Every structure is written in structure tokens, then in C-alpha cells.
Amino acid sequence: MRVSGQNRRFLFLQGPHGPFFNRLGRLLRAAGAEVWRVGFNRGDRAFWTSGENYIPYRGAVADWPAAFATLIEAKGITDIVLYGDTRPIHASAVQAAKAAGLTVHVFEEGYLRPYWVTYERGGSNGHSRLMTQTVAEMQTALARLDMDLPDAPARWGDMRQHMFWGALYHWFVLSGFWDYRNFKPHRALTVRQEFWLYCKRLVLMxxxxxxxxxxxxxxxxxxxxxxxxxxxxxxxxxxxxxxxxxxxxxxxxxxxxxxxxxxxxxxxxxxxxxxxxxxxxxxxxxxxxxxxxx
Known part of the structure; x- marks a missing residue:
């Protein structure tokens, strides 16, 4: 069965370190969807190859909710795609998107890694719909599933690749700081500290x-x-x-x-x-x- 993306307009926010969101965006465009990407730092831009569909956000975090509301209305957005739903720029976007009736696609770090990521609609982790279901209800839903489930891979992947993309992403963020002066990471450490931690981890593996x-x-x-x-x-x-x-x-x-x-x-x-x-x-x-x- 061929999946059609006609009449769907996707807005990507921040994704995982590396090319995953860029590849996903290309697949959606190939299916007929319209795809846009908002970037908040040079790392976001570096891993998004379609410049004509890239929208830099250089404003303050406090001004982001209003900018997001204007953007989804101007572009006629039907779906938003993001990685992690608790960082401030994503939390406010999810809230506004749900209020506007948009479909919210949330990716998150995989429960089994580094081969997998998780995907849920509406929210993940504590915001997941699974939090409202019992194990028996989950088992009933799985029993009705008619999709082919992939087999577990023989090898779970290389953690070095994950760390490489993380270090490269933070290097781009550091090198392009002056283009996005209002960017603030969602974690307590600075971008420079994150970069050196990734490098240290790679060396000490x-x-x-x-x-x-x-x-x-x-x-x-x-x-x-x-x-x-x-x-x-x-x-x-x-x-x-x-x-x-x-x-x-x-x-x-x-x-x-x-x-x-x-x-x-x-x-x-x-x-x-x-x-x-x-x-x-x-x-x-x-x-x-x-x-x-x-």
C-alpha cells in the first residue's frame, strides 16, 4: 500500500543529532507532503539539506509561542514533528498545536538503543497514552495489530556513531553561535561543555x-x-x-x-x-x- 502525503503540511522542529530528520523529511516530500523545518541553531541547519524549506528562528525563547502560532497559520500546517516533548520550545509548541487541532508526532530516544527510536502521537514518556493503559489493555491492542513487526537486529548498532553525531552537532552550534545568539540549550550545561563531554566520551570508550x-x-x-x-x-x-x-x-x-x-x-x-x-x-x-x- 502506498502512503500519500497529499494535503499534509509538516513542520519539523528540533530533531536528534544527525541526519535522521532530514531523511524523514525527504521521504514525506516524496510521498507528496509539504515539509518545513524550523532551526534554532547552526546545528539544526547543518543537518537539513533543503534550504528553501528551512526557517531560522533567531528570536528570544519568550517570543517563540507567538512566532509559532503565526507560522502554523501562515503555512497552513497540519502536523508538527519533534524530538522530545519537554524542552521549552517543544512543550509550548505541542500545547499550541493540540489547541489548534494539529497532529503531533513525537520521537524520543529508543527504549532499546542505539538501533531504535520511539515514535508516539501526542506525547512520549510521562505524556504517552500508554500511561493511561493497563498491561492487559496493551496486550489486547497488540493482539488486534495486523502490521508485520520487524525482527530484532542481530546487532544493536554502534554507540560511537551516536556520540560522533552528538559531538558534530555541538561543534556546529558552537561555530555558528553568532548567527543564533538567543539560542539556549534545554539542558543545564553550556553547548561548549556538552561538546567536550562528547569528545571525552569518544576518547575514553x-x-x-x-x-x-x-x-x-x-x-x-x-x-x-x-x-x-x-x-x-x-x-x-x-x-x-x-x-x-x-x-x-x-x-x-x-x-x-x-x-x-x-x-x-x-x-x-x-x-x-x-x-x-x-x-x-x-x-x-x-x-x-x-x-x-x-
Whole structure:
């Protein structure tokens, strides 16, 4: 079945680092849709090859809601596409788009990475419609699904590629700062700090791989029962916006206290860091500190 994009006008906002949104936009145009892209910094522009469909936004964040309302009316937009729905420029756009009756397409980091991204209409993470459904309701919906589901790949992808696109994106943002002076990143760190963290992570990957191999060997051959704790990034939107915790230390304290009270003395606890943990939060140091307290 051929999908038609006729009479649909898509407005892309910020996407993932790299060429994914550009490729998606080309596919939508090939299907007959009209596609526009708003860029908020030089990194956004660098990964969007269609200059005639690119709209730079150089205004202040406070003026963005009014500019967005004017833009969707002037272009007759029917759909907006964005990556992550909690950063300020996206949150206000989603709210206005829903009020105007537009379809909101939200992409987010994949639950299994780096091969996948997630896609939902209306919102993701804590804003997902899944949050209002029970597991039984999800299973019923899946049973009625008539689409062919792809098989899991033999290999999940190369995290180095993810880090490369991240470093390159932030380099473009830095080099083009004067063109977009009002741009403010949605995270606490500056663009320069983000860039150097990506570079540091790339350089130290062999060391971290060796550390993981040693730790995995000790766990597999230790002969002890253990409890596994999967860690999220402290600066991730799902942690900051959709959890009761404000810092990783708060979460680790709850886990450590519960383990100390309830686990058998011969049990161990294993913390699995997020694959993109870059050291901006001293997680390993905090785990050691809390372990000594308990």
C-alpha cells in the first residue's frame, strides 16, 4: 500500500543529532507532503539539506509561542514533528498545536538503543497514552495489530556513531553561535561543555569497555545472587520531568536504604550505568559513598 502525503503540511522542529530528520523529511516530500523545518541553531541547519524549506528562528525563547502560532497559520500546517516533548520550545509548541487541532508526532530516544527510536502521537514518556493503559489493555491492542513487526537486529548498532553525531552537532552550534545568539540549550550545561563531554566520551570508550568487561566477568563468575539496578541519566527528561526524583543521589539513596534493610547479607547489588553516562554526575563516587554509609 502506498502512503500519500497529499494535503499534509509538516513542520519539523528540533530533531536528534544527525541526519535522521532530514531523511524523514525527504521521504514525506516524496510521498507528496509539504515539509518545513524550523532551526534554532547552526546545528539544526547543518543537518537539513533543503534550504528553501528551512526557517531560522533567531528570536528570544519568550517570543517563540507567538512566532509559532503565526507560522502554523501562515503555512497552513497540519502536523508538527519533534524530538522530545519537554524542552521549552517543544512543550509550548505541542500545547499550541493540540489547541489548534494539529497532529503531533513525537520521537524520543529508543527504549532499546542505539538501533531504535520511539515514535508516539501526542506525547512520549510521562505524556504517552500508554500511561493511561493497563498491561492487559496493551496486550489486547497488540493482539488486534495486523502490521508485520520487524525482527530484532542481530546487532544493536554502534554507540560511537551516536556520540560522533552528538559531538558534530555541538561543534556546529558552537561555530555558528553568532548567527543564533538567543539560542539556549534545554539542558543545564553550556553547548561548549556538552561538546567536550562528547569528545571525552569518544576518547575514553576503549577504557570504559575494558572496565565493563572486568565487572561483567566478576559478576558472571562470582557465584553470588545479585539485584540489578538500571540507571537513567540524571539530566534526561524522563528523570527530571516524570519521576519523583530531582537528583541521582536521591534515587541511589532510596535504593541503598531499601537494599540495606531488606536484602539477605550474602546478596549483592549491581548498578548498570546508562550507556551514555558521560561523567557530568559522579555516579560511581556517589554509589561508593552511600555503600559506606550502609
Amino acid at each position: 576503549p577504557l570504559h569497555k575494558a572496565e565493563r568487561a572486568v565487572a561483567t566477568f566478576r559478576i558472571k563468575h562470582g557465584g553470588f545472587p545479585y539485584h540489578l539496578v538500571l540507571l537513567q541519566l540524571e539530566h534526561d527528561a524522563s528523570f527530571q520531568m516524570h519521576s519523583p526524583f530531582k537528583t541521582m543521589s536521591e534515587f541511589l539513596t532510596v535504593v541503598m536504604e531499601g537494599f540495606a534493610r531488606g536484602a539477605a547479607p550474602h546478596h549483592h547489588i549491581v548498578f548498570k550505568a546508562h550507556p551514555l553516562e558521560d561523567g557530568r554526575v559522579p555516579v560511581a563516587h556517589e554509589i561508593k559513598r552511600l555503600a559506606k554509609l550502609h
